[in-house]
Amino acid sequence: MKGRNFSKVQAFPLQMVLIVPFVLQIFGAVGLVGYLSFKNGQKTVQELAERLMDQTNNKVEQHLDAYLSIPHRVNQINAAAIEMGLLDVRDRQTISKYFWHLMQAYDVSYIAIGLITGEGTGAARYDGKTVTIDDWSAKLPNNGKNYATDNQGNRIRVNNTFSYNNFNQSWYTEPIKAGKPIWSRIYSWNKDNDLYITAATGRPIYDAQKRLLGMVGADIHLLKLSQFLRRLEVSRSGQVFIVERNGMLIANSSNQTPFSVLNHQIHRLKATHSPDPVVKEIAKQIQQNLQGFESITEAKKLQLEWQGERNYVYVNPWRDQYGLDWLVVVSVPEKVFMSKIKAHTQITIALCLGALAIAVLIGYFTSVWITLPILRMNLASQAIASGKLDQKINFSHIQELNILTQSFNYMAGKLSEFFTALEASKAELEDRVEQRTADLTTALTELQRTQAQVIQGEKMSSLGQLVAGVAHEINNPVNFIYGNITHLNAYTQDLLRMIHLYQERHPSDDPEVQALATEIDLDFLVEDLQKILSSMNMGTERIRSIVLSLRNFSRIDEAEFKAVDIHEGIESTLLILQHRLKDQPERPAIEVIRDYGNLPLIECYAGQLNQVLMNILVNAIDALDELNIKRTYEEIKANPSRITIRTSVNDTQWMEIAIADNGPGIPEQSKNRIFDPFFTTKPVGKGTGMGMAISYQIITQKHSGKLECFSTVGQGSEFRIQVPIRQKNSVLV
Template sequence: MKKCQFPRIKVLPLQLVLIVPFVLQIFGAVSLVGFLSFKNGQKAVNDLADQLMNRTNTMVEQHLNSYLSIPHKVNQINADAIEMGLLNVRDRITMGKYFWKQMQAYDLSYIGIGLTTGEGAGAARYDGKTLTIDDWGAKPPKNLYTYATDDQGNRTRLTTIYDWDNFQMSWYTEPIKAGKPVWSRIYTWNNPNHPYIVASAGRPIYDAQKRLLGMVATDIHLLKLSEFLQHLDVSRTGQVFILERNGMLIANSSHQQPFTIVKNKIQRLKATDSPDPIVRNISQQIQQKFNGFQSISEPKKLQFKSQKEADFVYISPWHDSYGLDWLVVVSVPEHTFMAQINANTNTTIVLCLGALILATLMAYVTSRCIAHPIVRLNQASQAMASGNLDQVVDDSNIQEFNKLAHSFNYMAGQLRESFNDLENSKAELEDRVEERTAELKTILSELQRTQAQVIQSEKMSSLGQLVAGVAHEINNPVNFIHGNISHLNEYTQDLLQMIYLYQERHSSDDPEIQAFADKIDLEFLIEDLQKMLSSIRIGTERIRTIVLSLRNFSRMDEAEFKVVNIHEGIESTLLILQHRLKDKPERPAIEIIRDYSNLPQVECYAGQLNQVLMNILVNAMDALDEVDAQRTSEQMKANPSQITIRTSVIDSQWVEIAIADNGLGMPEQVKNRVFDPFFTTKPVGKGTGMGMAISYQIIIEKHRGKLQCFSTIGKGTEFIIQLPIQQQVLQLPTAM
């Protein structure tokens, strides 16, 4: 029967196995980060372009609403004045001066009146600066006179004479025909030195009997719209332009004018014929996409691509209640936003290539360092398998391979010895087995002891609960005893008074009573009983004080935040540790220096805070005991061991507890690791290395505070605890 053969996996060199995955991971990670950064950048660009165009369009619409409402307001004022009889339409001199005054108050190009008789008057600012007054009669020719004026609006000299016919001008005919306030069609004034392209707002006027007198009109210079658009932020890189529904250009932010001059005559341009290539290109694409400009009835956000770059385009219809219907187009080129992103993309590509090259080199060097010792070890192993046991592997630059080489060399030596002594070393081999068994038993014993130590540590973690429970259980009978001592003392005094009364009233000649009194030593019994009651009272007071300190220290009934007195917690902890502080045969007592400030109540986990104080104070006492063990009694008297406890308030929002000893201090490398778990400088069995790590966790994570250690060799160590007075205060105080 033919055996089924599986396809053989190609065997790859170790160096290739080490290099390829490493390089692929680096390249893939960097490429993915670059791609995601580019995509996020593009999304940010789209959002930023939308915001910029929306803001610009809003500014343009607000300006149009404000600027184009002025002419109709002026017309309303003038029409009301005429209808009320405040302004005589037949007094053209007064009307001209009145319109001149209005031109001083408004940024307009022309304010005038045309009457049904063909007459009229007005004030003009053709060049944007100089004010003139127009006055014309009923019939041409040579019926319109333009006068220069002084600073009071008085006519000074005649400047020009024109032919003028109200009934041939759209400025006059369109408002009269509409019978209401309207905008007439945009018209131009052929003055090459001062191009005059205006939108005219007209309004019919009536007398008090509602008879038609003519119309009033106000012109605005549309080039001022172009000046406004040129001052927008977007005009530095993009374009903003306004056009009519028929495609005629009204204003743009380009430095190219929205008109042309042919044979000294001003001719308006269509947006699709604008000399500015951006305006022309975008207008042509809009016209092509929407088949003209009439069908655009709501704002549109588009993106057009030209031969060189893409443009973000925002089209918004704008109209008012007097007949204007325009389109506002905002265009921002994509390169305005994409330039930095493209630069970052190029940088990312360069970094990817650099990272790939560097990763390849590092992988090559690393794989060579790894593979070379393995190859040597493999060659030595093959030689030993062939029977050549005299093999020694040289050391390499890698610690693990050195250990492996030493192990291999040791194994080779052992193997040579084993082959040489195999036949004669059976007994020796058994002895070695027994020796290894004994070592394993020793290791097992060590593991059991370690397990016992871990169990003991777990028991110690329950000490706080035990202290609280014992304090509670002791407190009940002690309170019972203490509460009854006063009654017992009262009863005893009553009995003693009764005895004294019996002694006074009855003779003491009774031999039996006298014998019993002598037997019990009545006088000593009375005196000692009172002392005993006093001693019992003092003892119960002491037990109650200790129980209160134990309960205050354990705080097992306070699992949540509670407002506590920090000084009470410190004093309770010191009372628990009193046996460590008092003098001993080998050293005097450790002095406690209290520098307490007036602290407010603090929100905290009281029991956990007492645990932190206990850990810091115990470490300080251990450090002082270590110092005193190396000093003579004279040295200890000259420089006694001290622990200074200082409290203060910081910025009215934090309290600070500083606990300092005058021990030997800690070297820098020990101070930097004092809060690391399982790090301890104490002998085995005297410290787990978890006390300060737990303290750090309690202060930083549980209380959102700060725990710092400052130590100088020869001057001692200081731990500073900073806690917020109220837990909603999150900002840490300035580091010292």
């Protein structure tokens, strides 16, 4: 028998028990340290990446603010000089020389003036060093000449001729149309086989009498933005690029140009078509994750995966006061920071494996040293089990095992003595156990019943206090509203009569009055206002009836016998359960049939009797719902669920309430136990089995009445409550 019992338990060798936890502890500790170190490293990497991206974005914004403000400052200086009369717009030679000197002071690629007459002049720096002068008249074609200059800005020879029309240039036409300084669209051009993409800004100019003279403009090379981005520290490992809201590239930090060249013509590229694969992939993922570049209104920090690696990406809108709306994108790959962390992780893994090997060796030798004395004790125990009680074990070199050995030897000596005494007391012990078991069973049953009654009583008391409190708090504002609706209705009728009288006595064709009447739809307002007041009155009446039902149901102030209207308690309970009786998506409403007799006031505990009604009605609804689950909506409609409530007086001394349903009925074996504590046929979690037991106690013990159940499977169930109309020895309050 003992051998079979031990075989049912999975046992492990003591050596394994000693070694495995020790090894797991070391491995877990080292592994946890390594894991936390790795995670902290990742967190540090993210913080470093975000800090680097913030710093880079600040540098880019500062550079954009400084670089892109230059042409506006130049235009402002030129417009002010012309408006004050310091420059004569008709003296194009002097103006072009003045522009030449401005080119020495400001980092712009072109400064020009275009007049409303079609004439104009400008200074250009095409190769980044030499400044030339353009001058054109209004007469096309070949109306322009490009001049080489000396170191004082004087024209020395004609380089070439060209045709130029102010009125076809966006830097001229767009500010004229806007009437204020703005940026033109980014455009591209080539000069002497050099390719450029340029941003131009224009500013209308006026004379002292505020008459429009034309336009001053200045251009900058956007390729210089790419040169600046390549000099940033983050560009060595990451990417920085600038795009317009339509996704077109403006500048990037890669070695690839932000445009393509076909037949010596520049074609601007979208960021999603960039020849640089990193820029291309990041732009695509930004579009997917943020629903396009146009929707980005604030700075965004993202973590994007590309080719199995994580990239930290920072997208920030940049705007200026003249209409530019760009996005600055900074990307830093995680691998830049993770190389050292991975190396430390590998070292941690190696240390973990080494510690594991050492732990296995130490654990093995320790287990051998511990298990030898235990094995000897095991052999002695087996001998005792076979009936050889004169066993004695020698001591070892482990103090705790010596104590155990001493105890074992003492136990072996005492075991023989106790064995004889045990047989003698066995019979007496069995008798005591049997008697004590019977006593405990009786006490346990009584304790369960008492405990359940106390718990249910506390629950219903708390529920009654809660319902009464809610009803009281709702009642005050509802009475206030209800009391003022009458006055509000009277005031409204007076105002409407006043409006009608005014319309009759003072008809007006004032367009403003007519427009306002049409706008507010005066006729509809007058008609609907009265409907609203009527609706508000009905709503407050409904709320007051609900509050009254809640107060009637709670009966928080009726802890003693009191003569009450039973029908009022039934109606309050039905109102509380209305949410379960009304139409549901899966079934029609449960029909409630009231067959009320002529009852006098009944002496009872009103709150407790309401509790019984609630328990029976809830069980009836649950039974009908259980039946309806198995039927279709049409089947339920053809044979509707029904609860019948009948009240009557029996023998002039008894009040009877019968609550019947047409549900599935209760099987005979369950009906016999329906009032037992903790008995329920509901699934786990839907019933405690105490509702009907408590109801039975309330009716039979508190009210000296009867509670009976009649049921036929397939036809339904009926509960009958009989309570004396007058309680013996009761004192009405």
